[in-house]
Amino acid sequence: MKKGLLTFIAFLFTVSLVAQQLPYQNPKLSAEVRATDLLARLTLAEKAALMQNNSPAIPRLGIKAYEWWNEALHGVGRSGVATVFPQAIGMAASFNNGLLFDAFTAVSDEARAKSNKFSEQGGLKRYQGLTYWTPNVNIFRDPRWGRGQETYGEDPYLTSLMGVAVVKGLQGPDNAEYDKLHACAKHFAVHSGPEWNRHSFNAENINPRDLWETYLPAFKALVQKADVKEVMCAYNRFEDEPCCGSNRLLTQILRNDWKFDGLVVSDCWAISDFYKPNAHATQPDATHAAANAVLNGTDLECGSDFRNLPEAVKAGLIEEKRIDVSLKRLLKARFELGEMNSDQVWPISYSVVNSEKHQNLALRMAEESIVLLQNNNNILPLSKKLKIAVMGPNANDSVMQWGNYNGFPAHTVTLLEAMRKSFPGAQLIYEPGCDRTMDVAVSSLFQECSIDGKKGFVAQYWNNRNSEGEPVATDVLKNAFRLTTTGATAFAAGVNIRDFSAKYKTVFRPTKSGDVTFQFQVSGRTSLTINGEIVNRNVSANTPTNVYQLKAEAGKSYEIEIAFSQGNTDANLNFDFGTLVPLDLSASIAKVKDADVVVFAGGIAPSLEGEEMRVTVPGFKGGDRTDIELPAIQRRLLQALKDAGKKVVFVNFSGSAMGLVPETQSCEAILQAWYPGQAGGTAVANVLLGNYNPSGRLPVTFYKNVAQLPDFEDYSMKGRTYRYMTEKPLFSFGYGLSYTKFVLGTAKLNKSSIKANETLKITVPVTNAGKVAGTEVLQVYVRKVKDVDGPAKTLRGFKKVNIEPGKTSQISIDLTSSAFEFYDWTQRKMMVTPGEYEVYYGTSSDAKDLKKASIIIR
Known part of the structure; x- marks a missing residue:
């Protein structure tokens, strides 16, 4: 009886706590106060779970499940229908950061609308949340890098301006009660290929000048000028330390020098690289890796090694109070987004998704790119x-x-x-x-396929490898398959990237008789069935391979089914079928x-x-x-x-x-x-x-x-x-x-010499000497004279202006003190030093397209 009475009293106490609003549940309190209160109520095991990207629900505290992982590189990614803008490198070619801000304001509208809809179903799953892992502000230093397309090019200044525009468009107005979304600057730092050895590559012996003038400026700009809420550390090592365990990058530079107060997230499974023998192998096991990452500044893991943090505390590798520092940042972020509130804080209509306004914006951005x-x-x-x-x-x-x-x-x-x-x-x-x-090319016959009144193939997906139960997603593929989980891309929204299966069905009704070739490039278990007969049970093709030939007869119908299940590696399914055309x-x-x-x-x-x-x-x-x-x-x-x-x-x-x-x-x-x-x-x-x-x-x-x-x-x-x-x-x-011709006149500088903290204004007359209206991009570059190992020139300003035929526009660009900032070897830091500087202005970085002026900094 005594034990039963105590249980009943505990139950009443719990009911009483739920009935009254706890501080972390009070939206009138600041995110800081709410995070501090909630942190004190969590067990160590719960803390470790919340520090992984797939954060579970904690029902006793009313915490919903939350998935931190989301993508919006050039439109809301991997989450169904969305407005798809040009790839990032194309948007960089617009040289129009104002238009880029408009594009990402549209993206954030669609992202909030989608997340609001998903939240009605409970906790937010992958590609449904409010934390977007974009932009990629790595420098595209070598055209061979496959991921360079995700960046804003090779120039630190252009990358900085474009990155700031993206972050401000995603995160919304500074004076809003809640953040619209959270953006993430990635991949920090000194990261731009190769892809094939990124889990073991060591970027070492980096010239300090290259580090501070090339690889870090965009990250600094996003932290200090855009208040980016997240930074993602890179896969590779920097000077022998994995970037996600680099005290120099994450603590000395990011926290101490730049005063970043947001959260640091690892690239996906980067912490596993700390101990895997075929990767960095700088730590003996997952427990040491998790402790090392948190101690050096990584707050959130994309992966599952942080589940070992309680064991790391027990082993004396890290103190719980250090874990609290990181977790508080995560909790504060969720409160800043309003994700912990019971009501929606940014009620945006779902009608914005791929709206006519956004379609027009995608067209304009494509044209300008x-x-x-x-x-x-x-x-x-x-x-x-x-x-x-x-x-x-x-x-x-x-x-x-x-x-x-x-x-x-x-x-x-x-x-x-x-x-x-x-x-x-x-x-x-x-x-x-x-x-x-x-x-030899395949002349596709997808246009002669349909099923249930739908053109192409109907796809069904299961989050298991045996196609058991009800499908978790359906889709219609109207063109050749180009499906992959590489880069953690799902085959379709709501589908796992591991332990999943799919079936693709259609009815092929050829209009002409002849040989029809089925071409696959796959990684996974795949079979091809035609009219109920399995014609290829184990498709194996690392390169595009013709695996079956059908002697098709016009007027007949052929039921085609492709069954696929993910194997032990990343899944890939590239498929097309048609007539071979040598x-x-x-x-x-x-x-x-x-x-x-x-x-x-x-x-x-x-x-x-x-x-x-x-x-x-x-x-x-x-x-x-x-x-x-x-x-x-x-x-x-x-x-x-x-x-x-x-x-x-x-x-x-x-x-x-x-x-x-x-x-x-x-x-x-x-x-x-x-x-x-x-x-x-x-x-x-x-x-x-x-x-x-x-x-x-x-x-x-x-x-x-x-x-x-x-x-x-x-x-x-x-x-x-x-x-x-x-x-x-x-x-x-x-x-x-x-399609028109522009003529540049001689620039006027407002001063012939300036102090280190003053602004130089350069004004250039630009005439449209052609017969049609056109848009010119005036570019301004700076070089420090007598700087023997410095850049030949470096972009420090640009302005995009439309000019009618026969008209002249006076284009002015302000060069603030940062335009004359270079790495100083004596002080070992970026700074403006007295001396002579050359200012180049023109229509490209090519010497033949530039004119020169000089300025003295006193």
């Missing part, structure tokens, strides 16, 4: 009276346009679709011509013989360059590239078209700089289109037809070939990028043509 690299004899813009042939492997590939870390647009306009609207019927010829990399140069050229101009959509694709990929195509390794030239098969076809007397406009789709030396000879015009998102086809067509006058500028140097590049694993900036390159590149950083 396009760079005109060459326009011989002013072949562009194209007359609508011409007969046009559209060719190339990227002309009708919507998935290519999405880039990586992408969302899923309601509709993607390809270049072929957009061109058909302007050149109807016989005025336009479509001839693919070749595959991206192979001599490259026949003469046949392809014959089909376009009547065309006045050939628009060739070529380049590469995110399926070839990206994060830690299993790609074995020649020229590509682990997601990186081993050369930067256009694949040989495309070069052959372009040269054959040239030899046949065809005028070719080459549209290059890629996430990185390409060595296009032969293409400057075989093609009349060259457009760089990047991975332009859902409106990419319309944007490119608008530029080709003159509906939009191109204004994009290169955020990276286009080298001639890999011979102009230092060793990929050498992190010294010597010989890299426009700032340190001594050879002449193919196309310079900041370069881009227009």
Whole structure:
């Protein structure tokens, strides 16, 4: 009786606590106070659980489950339908940080609307929360890096401005009661490939000048100018310490020097690299790794090694009060977002998702991202009276346009679709011509597939490996499959990245008889069934492989089913089927013989360059590239078209700089289109037809070939990028043509000398001497005279201005003291020192496009 009475009294006490509002439950209190109160109520085991990205619910305290992991690199990623903007490198080419802010304000609207809807179902799962792991502000120091497409280019200043715009757009107004979202600056620091050895790579012997002038400025800007709420530490080691266990990076620089008070999150499973023998192996086991990471400044783990923190406390490796420091940051962040509140704090209608306003914004950003690299004899813009042939492997590939870390647009306009609207019927010829990399291409027959009234394949997904129970997600795939979990990308929203399975079904109704080839590239257990018969039980293909040939008869129906389950590694499923078309140069050229101009959509694709990929195509390794030239098969076809007397406009789709030396000879015009998102086809067509006058500028140097590049694993900036390159590149950083001509006058400086804390104003008259309106990007670079090992020049300001024909605009740019800040070897820090400085102004970083002025700093 006594024990029962005590239990009843405890029950009443618990009910009483629930009935009255505890301090952490009171939204009128500050996030700091609420976090402090809640922290004191947690057990050590609960604390460790909350410090992992997949944070569980704690029902006794009313804490809901929360998943910290979410993506929004260029639109809300991996979470169903969303507006898909151009890949980050393309948005950098806009040189328009104001437009980028607008784009990410739209992204944050969609993100909040989606999260509000998901929250109605309970705790927030992966890709449903409010903490977004973007932007990537690593420096794109080498065009071979597959993830360079996720960055804002090679320049620290441009990267800083673009990154600040992204963070402010995502996090919302500073004076709001609750943060709209939390952004994350990644990957801190000195991280830009190679992908194939990132778990063991040591960035060592880094020149202090390179560290402070190149690799750190963007992170500092996001911390001090944008108040970014999270920083993600990188996979690699920095000076022998894993970045997620680097006291110098995370404590001395980030916390002490920059006064960062947000939270540090590890890259996914980076803590496991601390002890794995094939990785860094700097710690003996997971318990030591977890303690080491927290002690050196990592607060939140993407992974599960922090579950060992209680054991680390027991072993004396770390004190619980140090764990409390990190956990309080996490709790405070959740309160700042209003995620712990019972009511929604940012009630945004779901109708904003892919709204007409956002679609228009995606189109404008795609247009501003396009760079005109060459326009011989002013072949562009194209007359609508011409007969046009559209060719190339990227002309009708919507998935290519999405880039990586992408969302899923309601509709993607390809270049072929957009061109058909302007050149109807016989005025336009479509001839693919070749595959991206192979001599034989698959002419897809997806358009002849449907099931249950839906075009393409219907997909069903289970979060187990045996397709048991009810599916957790369904989808419709209208194009060739390009599915991967590499980079922790789910096959579909709500689907695990491990321990999952899928079935893809359709009915194929061929309009012509003939051999139909089924082509796979897979990692996982896969089978192919046709009309109930398993025709290939264990598909095995590390490279695109033709695994089955069907002798199809017109008028018949063929039920196709592909069964897939994840194996012991990352899952990949690339699939297409259709007729094999061997490259026949003469046949392809014959089909376009009547065309006045050939628009060739070529380049590469995110399926070839990206994060830690299993790609074995020649020229590509682990997601990186081993050369930067256009694949040989495309070069052959372009040269054959040239030899046949065809005028070719080459549209290059890629996430990185390409060595296009032969293409400057075989093609009349060259457009760089990047991975332009859902409106990419319309944007490119608008530029080709003159509906939009191109204004994009290169955020990276286009080298001639890999011979102009230092060793990929050498992190010294010597010989890299426009700032340190001594050879002449193919196309310079900041370069881009227009359909009009701009003439720059002589700059006026408001002072001939300034003090170190004063601002210099430079005003440049820019005249549109052409016949059409256009947009110029005035660029200002600074060089410190007598700085023997400093950069030849470095971007310190730019302004994008539209000018009507015959008009002159007086463009003014302010250069604050930071514009003259360089690394000082005597003081061992960044600072402004007295002396003479050269100020270059013009239309690209190329010396021929620049004029010079001088300024003395007293």
